[in-house]
Amino acid sequence: MKKYDFEILAVLLFTMLSPVVLSCSSESSDKDILMLEDKEEQKDQKEQEEQDNSLIHEGEITSDRLTDNEDRFYVNKIPLTEIVASLKGDCSTQDSQLLNEQIEALSNAGGGVIKIQNGTYCIKSVQLRSNVHIKIDSDVVIQPDLSGNVAGKNINMFLVGENFYVENVAITNSDEDNTDPSTWFKGEIPSGDNIGVRFVEFGHVNNFKFSGLSLTDNYSRFSNIVLNLPASNNVDEASSNGVIKDVVMTGMHVGYGVVQMQTGKSVLYKNLDGQGGVTLRVETGAAATNQINKVTVNDVVGRQLTSRNGDAAFNMSPHRVDQGRVDIEGVVSINSTHAVQIAAGFIGNKPGLIERKGTFDSRSYIGNITVTGGVGAQIKSKDFKYFDCDDRRALILKCQNPDNESTQGHSIGAVRDNAAAEGGCTGPDNGCYEVVVGKITKTNTDFEQEDFFVFPTNAIGGCPQVTEPIDGSCN
Template sequence: MNIKSLKTITFVFLLINTIIACSKKEDDTNEQQNSTENRNPLIHIGETTNDRLTANEERFYTNKIPNKELTVTLNGNCNTLDSGILNDEIESLSKGGGGIIRIQKGSYCLRDIVLRSNIHLKIDPDVIIEPDLSGDVRNKNITIFVIGEDFYIENVAITNIDEDNKDKSTWFTANIPEGEYGGVKFIEFGNVKNFKLSGLFLTDNYSKFSNIVLNLPASLKTSEVSTKGIIKNIFMTNMHVGYGVIQMQTGKTILCKNISGEGGITMRVETGAAGTNMVNEKTVDDIVVRNVSIKNGDAAMNFSPHRVDQGRVDVEKVVAINATHAIQVAAGFLDNNKDGVDNLGTFDSKSYIGDITVTGGYGAQIKGKDYKYFSCEKRKELIEKCTNPDDESVTSSSIGVVRDNSSIGGGCDNGSEGGCYEIIIGTITKTNKDFVLEEFYTHPSNEIKGCPKIDKPTEGNCNM
C-alpha cells in the first residue's frame, strides 16, 4: 500500500469518527432537552397513541336537506301562538319532502318544537329564543326543541345562517330566565340520524339541566340512539355546577367541536338516566371532541359510566381557566336505580384526552364533595361561605388538573369501589401554579384528614 492510499484511508476513518461523534452529541443534546422538558413542573408529558378517532366532519354529517327555503312569520314578543305556528310549518314542509325554514330577527318564546325529517331551521343572528313559560309550569320540565323523542327522524339541522362561522356575532341567542319550573333544556336529541347543531350563544340562569341533551327516546330502546351528528360553535354562560352545556347519555359517531362554557361542566359523557343502565349495552361510542373549554366552573370534561361498559371517546385541545379541575374521570358504580343491570360500568381503554392547557386561580365552582382537598382552615371558610346562585357550590380556588378515581393508580379497587378502567391521558400544560394541589392528578388519597366537624350556618348567616 502506498503512502497516498494510507493517507486517504486515515482521512476517511477520521471523517467517520467525526460524524459519529457529532451525531452522538446531537442525540445527547436531544435527550437532554427532552429530559429538561420532562422535569418542567408545569408540564406533564403523559402518554401518546397513534390509534385515534378521526375528526373529519364528513364522517359525521352529510347535508341531504332539499334547497327549498321559506321564511316563517312569527308574532314575537312571547306570543304563545308562535310554537304552534312553527310546528305547523315544520310538519307541512317535511311532508312535502323537506327544506329550509328561516327564522328572522325577533324575540320568541318557544316550547316543544318538534323537528321532523329533512328540515333545517336557519336562524338569524338577531334572533333571541327563550322558553315559553306560559300556563302552569311550576315544577315542570321544559324542552324548547325536541328531536326524535316519539319517532325516528333523519337529516335535520338547527343552525345560524352562516352555519360554519366561528364568529359569535353571527350566532343566534337564547336565554333561560328565572322561573318556577323544574328545569329547561334548549334541545334534546333522541332517535335521530344525521343531524347538526351550530352557532348558539346561550345565557342560562343556573337552571337544573344541561342545555344540550342526548338521551334515549320515549321507547327507552338502547338501539334507538342519536347517530352521526355534529354539535359545534356553542357558547353558554351562567351554568349550574351540576349541569352544563352538553349531557351525553347516548350517542354514536358524534363530533362535538368548539364548545365553551362558563360554569358547570362543559361536556358530560355521563350515562345512567332514562333506562340507559337497564342492560349492559353501549349507548355511547365513537365520540370525538375537539376544542372544549371551561371558565369559572367545575370542569371542561366529565367521564362517568353508570353500570354500562361504554365505548370510545377521543378528546383533544382542552382549556380550563379558574375551574375546579380540567378533567374528571370517575369510576363506574351501582347508582340508585334498583332495577339497573348488575354491572359497574367502564369506558373503552382506547379513550383519549390530550393537549390540555390549564390556568388555575380564584373563580372555580367548588362542590361540597371536593372540600376534602382543602386545608382544615380553608375548609371551614368554604363551609361557612354563602353558596352561589345554583345553591350547590361556592366560589374558590382551582384544585388541580385531572380528578381521577377510575384508574388503579388513582386508588380504584374493583374489589371495593369497582368500575376501574384506564384511559389515555396526553400532554398537560399548566400556565401557572395557582392550584390547591401541586400534583397533576387529584386522587382520593389527596384528602386532608383529621379536620374538626363544622356545621353549615343557617341561611342568612353565611359569609359573603
C-alpha cells in the same frame, strides 16, 4: 560583548515582550468572564427549563385515535327549498304551534330550509322533522315559553327524535359554520326556582347538526343540549351520526352545563365554550340505559372544549354499563375546579337496574389539556376534601352560588381521576378503567393540589368538623 550591551539587549527584549504578555493576560481575563457569564446563562436556562417542565406533563402517546373530520359524522342531505317562518314574535304563545305546522308541512313536501328572522320568540316542544333545516339569524333571541302552569315542570324548547324517528336535520345560525360568535343566534333562559329547561334534546335521530348558538342561562336545571333515549326508552334507538359545534353558554348550573350525553354513537363536539357547570358531560345514567349492559355511547369525539369559572371542561362517568370509546383533544380550563374529570363507574341507589358499575373503553384518549388555576371555580361539597383545613372551613361557611349546589372557590387541579389504579381503584368490577391521557400544560401554579392528577388518595384528612351557624347565615 560589553556588560552594558547585555543590559541594553535585556531591556529591549523585555520591552518587546511585555505587551504580548499583558495582552495574553487581558484576553484570558475576558475569556474567563465570558465563560462565567455563559455558565450563569446556562444555569438560568436550566432552572427555567426545570420550572417550565414542572408545569408540563408530557403524558402518553397513542396512534390509535378516532378521526375528527366533520363529514364522517354529518352530511347535508337537505333540499335547497327555502321558506321564511311566519311567526308573530314578541314572545307570542302561538309561535310554537305555528312553527310546528310549518316544519311538518315542509317535511311532508320533501324537506328544505326554514329561516327565522329578527325578533324574540318564546317556544316549547317544537319538534323537528326529517329533511328540515332551521336557520336562525344572528339578531334572533329564542326563549322558553313559560306561559301556563309550568311550575315544577320540565321544558324542552326543541325536540329532535323524541316521539318519532327523524333523519337529515339541522338547527344552525344563518351564516352556517361561521365561528365568529357575533354571527350566532341568541338564547336566553330566565331565572326562577323550579325551572328545568333543555334548549334541545336529541333522541332517535340520525345525521344531525346543531351549531351557532350563544346562550345566557340563569342556573336552570339540566344541560341545555341533551342526547338521551327517546320516549320509547329503546336502547337501540340512540342518536347517531351528528355534529354539535360553535356554542357558547354562560350562567350554567354546576350540576349541568352545555352538553350532557346520555346516549349517542359517532358524534362530534367542536368549539364548545361554557361558563359554569361542565362543558361536555359524557355521563350516562338514564334509567332505561341501565337495565341492560349494552353500549349506548361510542365513537365520541371532542375538540376545543373550554370551561370558565365552572366545574370542568370534560367529564366522563359510566353508570352500570361498559361503554365505548371517547377521543378528546384541545381542552382548556380557566379558573374551574378541574379541566378533566374521569369518574369510576358506580351503581347508585335506583332499584330494578343491573348490578354492575360500568366502565369506558381503555382505548379512550384525552389530550392537549391546558389549565389555568385561580379563584372563581364552582366547588361541590364532595370536593372540599381536597382543601386544607382552613380553606375547607371557609368554604363550608361561605354562601353558595345561585345554583345552591356549589361554592365559589379555588381551582383544585388539572385532572381528577377516580377510575385509575394509581388512585386506589381496583378492577372493572369496581368501575375502574384506564384511559390514555396525553399532554397537560399548566399556565400557572395557582391550584390546591400541586400534582397534575388528583386521586381520592389526595384527600386531606384530620380536619375538625365544622358546623354551620345556628342562624343559617353565611359569609
